[in-house]
Amino acid sequence: MIFSERDKKFFIRVYKNVALYSDKIKETGGRLPDFETNWNQLPLMEREDYIAGSSNTIMPDKIPMMLSGKLMEVFTSGTSGTCMNVLWSVEDCRRALLSLWLYRKRGYGVSPGDKYCYFYSARTIGREEKVFKIAKNQLGFDRNNLTEERLLDIYKKMCDYQPVWLMLQPVIAVLLIHIKKKYNLPDLENLKYIEMTGEMLDKGLRSEIEKVFRCKVANQYGAYEVNSIAYDCRKGNLHCMDENVMVEILDENGNSVEDGKEGDIYITSLQNRTMPFIRYKIGDRGYISTDKCECGRKGKILCLTQTRTAEWIAAKSGDKINPYVLLRPIINVNKILDNPILQFQIIQKDFNWFEYKIVAEEEMQQEICQGILENICEKRLAGSRMEILFYDHILPDKDTGKLVWFKNELET
Numbered sequence: 001m002i003f004s005e006r007d008k009k010f011f012i013r014v015y016k017n018v019a020l021y022s023d024k025i026k027e028t029g030g031r032l033p034d035f036e037t038n039w040n041q042l043p044l045m046e047r048e049d050y051i052a053g054s055s056n057t058i059m060p061d062k063i064p065m066m067l068s069g070k071l072m073e074v075f076t077s078g079t080s081g082t083c084m085n086v087l088w089s090v091e092d093c094r095r096a097l098l099s100l101w102l103y104r105k106r107g108y109g110v111s112p113g114d115k116y117c118y119f120y121s122a123r124t125i126g127r128e129e130k131v132f133k134i135a136k137n138q139l140g141f142d143r144n145n146l147t148e149e150r151l152l153d154i155y156k157k158m159c160d161y162q163p164v165w166l167m168l169q170p171v172i173a174v175l176l177i178h179i180k181k182k183y184n185l186p187d188l189e190n191l192k193y194i195e196m197t198g199e200m201l202d203k204g205l206r207s208e209i210e211k212v213f214r215c216k217v218a219n220q221y222g223a224y225e226v227n228s229i230a231y232d233c234r235k236g237n238l239h240c241m242d243e244n245v246m247v248e249i250l251d252e253n254g255n256s257v258e259d260g261k262e263g264d265i266y267i268t269s270l271q272n273r274t275m276p277f278i279r280y281k282i283g284d285r286g287y288i289s290t291d292k293c294e295c296g297r298k299g300k301i302l303c304l305t306q307t308r309t310a311e312w313i314a315a316k317s318g319d320k321i322n323p324y325v326l327l328r329p330i331i332n333v334n335k336i337l338d339n340p341i342l343q344f345q346i347i348q349k350d351f352n353w354f355e356y357k358i359v360a361e362e363e364m365q366q367e368i369c370q371g372i373l374e375n376i377c378e379k380r381l382a383g384s385r386m387e388i389l390f391y392d393h394i395l396p397d398k399d400t401g402k403l404v405w406f407k408n409e410l411e412t
Contacts, residue, residue, distance in 0.1 A: 001035065001036050001039045001246075002036060003035055003036060007270060008035055008036075010273060010276075011035055011278065012032065013059070014059070014276045014278060015032050016032075017059065017060050018056070018057065018058065018059060018060070018276060019055075019056035019057075020045075020049060020050070020056050020057050021043075021276065021278065024043040024045070025043065027043070028041075028043055040255070040256060042278065042279055043279065044250070044254050044266065044279050044281065045277070045278065045279055045280045045281065046280075046281045047084060047281070047283065050084050050275075051084055057087075057275055058087055058274055058275045058276075059273065059274060059275075059276070062087070062089065062274045062275075065089065065274075066087060070089075071087045071088065071089060071274060072087070072088040072089070072090060072093055073085055073086070073087050073088075074086050074224055086224045086225050086275060087274050087275040088272060088274055088275070089273070089274045092271055092272050092273050092274055093227070095271045096226065096227040096228070096244050096269070096271035096272065097227055097228065098243075099228070099241055099243040099244055100220070100227070100228040100231060100241065100244075103231055104193070104195075104218075107216075107218065107234065108165070108192065108193040108216050108218065109192065109193075110164060110165050110192070110193050113137055114137060114163075114164035114165060115137045115138075115139070115161065115162065115163045115164050115190075116137065116138060116139075116163045116164060116165045116166060116167060117138075117139045117140070117141070117158055117161065117163045117166050117167070118138065118139075118140050118141075118166070118167040118168075119140065119141050119142075119143040119167075119168065119169065119172050120133070120140050120141070120142065120143065131150075132154075132157065139157065139158070139161045139163065141154050141157075143169070143172060143396065146172075146175055146395065146396070148179065151175055151176065151179045152179060152183065155176065155179060155180065155185055158188055159185075159186060159188060162188065162189060162190045163188065163190065163191060164190050164191065164192060164193070165191065165192065165193040165194065165195065166188075166191065166193075166194045166195070166213075167194075167195045167197060168194055168195070168196055168197075169196070169197060169198040169199050169396075169403075170196055170198075170199045170200070170201050170202075170205055170343065170403070171199060171343070171394065171395075171396045171403035172396070173194070173196065173205065173209050174205065174342060174343045174359060174393050174394070175393050175395075177208060177209065177212050177342075177393075178392050178393045180212060180213075181212070187213070187214055188213065191213060191214075191215050192215050192216065193215055193216050193217075193218070194209060194213060194215055194216070194217045194218075195217075195218055195219075195220050196209075196217060196218070196219045196220065197219070197220045197221070197222060199403055199405075200304055200405065201219045202330075202334060202339065202341060202342070202343075203236070203334065203339045204334055204338075204339030204340055204341055204342050204360075205342045205343060206219070207339060208342055218231065218232040219231075219232040219238060220232065221238055221302070221304065223267075223282055225267075225269065225272070225275075225277050225280065225282075226244065226245050226267055226269040226271075226272060226277055226280075227244060227271070227272075228241045228244055228245075229241060229244075229245050229247065229267060229282075229302070230247070230299070230302045233293060233295035233297050234295055235293055235294060235295045237289070237291075237293045237295070237301045238301060238302045238303070238304070239293070239295075239297045239298075239299035239300065239301060239302070240299040240300045240301075240302050241299060242298065242299045242300075243270070244269070244270060244271055245267045245268060245269055245270060246267065246268040246270065247265065247266075247267055247288075247300070247302060248265075248266040248267070248268075248279070249261070249262075249263040249264070249265060249266075249286065249287055249288055250263050250264050250266055251263050251264075252264070257287075259287070259288040259289070259290045259300075260287055260288070260289065260290045261287055262285055262286065262287045262305055263285065263286075263287065264281055264284075264285055265281075265282050265283075265284045265285060265286050265302075266279050266280060266281050266282065267280055267282050268280065284304060285304075285305050286302055286303050286304040286305050287302075287303050287305065288300050288301065288302060288303075289301035289302075289303050305327075312408065313325070313326070313348055313381075313406075313408065314348065314351065314408055314410050315351065315380055316351040316352070317380075319380065321378065321380060321381070323346065323406040325376070325377070325378040325381070326346045326354065326356075326376070326378075326406065327346070327405065327406070328375065328377075329371065329372040329373075329374075329375035329376050330344055330372070332371065332375045333368055333371035333372055333375065336371060337364060337367055337368070337371065340360045340361055340364040340367075340368060341358055341359070341360050341368065342359045342360060343358075343359035343393065343394050343403070344356065344357060344358050344359065344394075344405065345357040345394050345403060345404070345405055345406075345407065346405060346406050346407070347406075347407045347408075347409055348406075348407070348408045348409060348410060349387075349409055350410065351410070352381075352383065352384040352385060353384065353385045353387070354381075354384060354385065354386050354387070355387045355388075355389060356372060356386065356387065356388045356389065357389055357391055357394055358388060358389065358390050358391070359390070359391055359392065359393055359394060360390065362390075365390055368388070369388045372386070372388060373386060373388075
């Protein structure tokens with residue numbers, strides 16, 4: 001690892017002065033290792049370490065700002081539904097977003113002052129939740145209770161507002177596509193860019209979004225804790241935002257894995273100097289690609305395999321099976337049939353019963369069914385009932401506002 005002197009000094013301050021981190025160091029012997037040569041000796045952090053949200057998670061010099069209400073504070077629940085409050089100073093947040101804004105401007109001509117619409121679920125402390133928020137150049141919509149009637153109202157408000165760009169989760173994009181097609185709604189005339197975030201984005205859905213909304217689409221992978229982690233290039237690869245975060249892929253024992261091998265994603269924020277996140281398990285899985293990208297961007301290519309899910313396939317034998325074995329058929333079918341699947345969710349109903357919920361064009365449904373069944377290769381699932389059902393759209397989870405791609409409905 002190679003760090004700037006600024007980063008090294010900050011890490012030292014964190015481990016000496018932030019109670020959460022200094023306590024972790026004491027548990028491992030009390031000595032701080034050299035960051036560049038022995039980075040792997042530093043303790044790993046998980047969401048549960050921060051849940052309390054007290055002052056032991058932030059830099060001591062920021063406590064007066066917290067007490068006086070001068071820090072940015074948001075709640076993020078994740079798929080677990082357990083709230084965690086994340087603190088930022090305004091300066092840190094702007095610095096963390098700088099590189100992302102540069103890419104938005106260079107690639108799509110979008111500037112910070114341009115009008116945009118977004119969907120939110122994180123709660124802001126001290127304010128009553130509203131079904132939509134408007135401030136300066138932003139129009140936001142609560143992503144809970146997205147009935148057809150409400151989606152029509154949201155789209156009307158978008159038409160009146162005329163945003164230059166949108167920030168959407170894939171599950172929201174599918175709902176807007178459905179409502180726009182069903183009611184033959186007009187185009188958003190000033191729209192030139194949509195940024196996807198929060199969930200895995202399939203190539204088929206990406207193409208459909210560009211076709212329906214007549215604009216460019218890019219994928220951004222991030223989290224409230226650190227802001228942007230990786231961002232699309234014109235070749236469709238997610239490049240790590242090295243200016244903002246350091247990304248590690250670790251195995252179940254917390255050891256680094258070689259490029260190309262899947263593991264848990266851990267991140268270190270290089271910009272949040274208020275509430276530090278160092279070697280923090282984000283809750284997703286992926287790997288660093290060994291391929292070289294022709295776009296010229298320097299950041300390593302991050303490939304996501306599982307996002308924000310801690311559920312496993314339960315076998316009658318007691319084994320826990322990685323749900324990726326059920327995701328692989330979806331990936332293969334999209335490759336073979338030129339990305340016909342726009343949205344999907346896989347549900348385990350019983351030990352030997354799985355339900356695939358699919359959104360796709362009607363004329364491709366038979367080929368999709370055949371392709372999925374032919375590509376399930378996990379021997380422990382041999383003989384299982386694979387039920388494939390087709391829908392116009394799939395609604396997000398009521399608690400999180402996100403579409404979790406795998407759900408285990410068995411009692412644990």
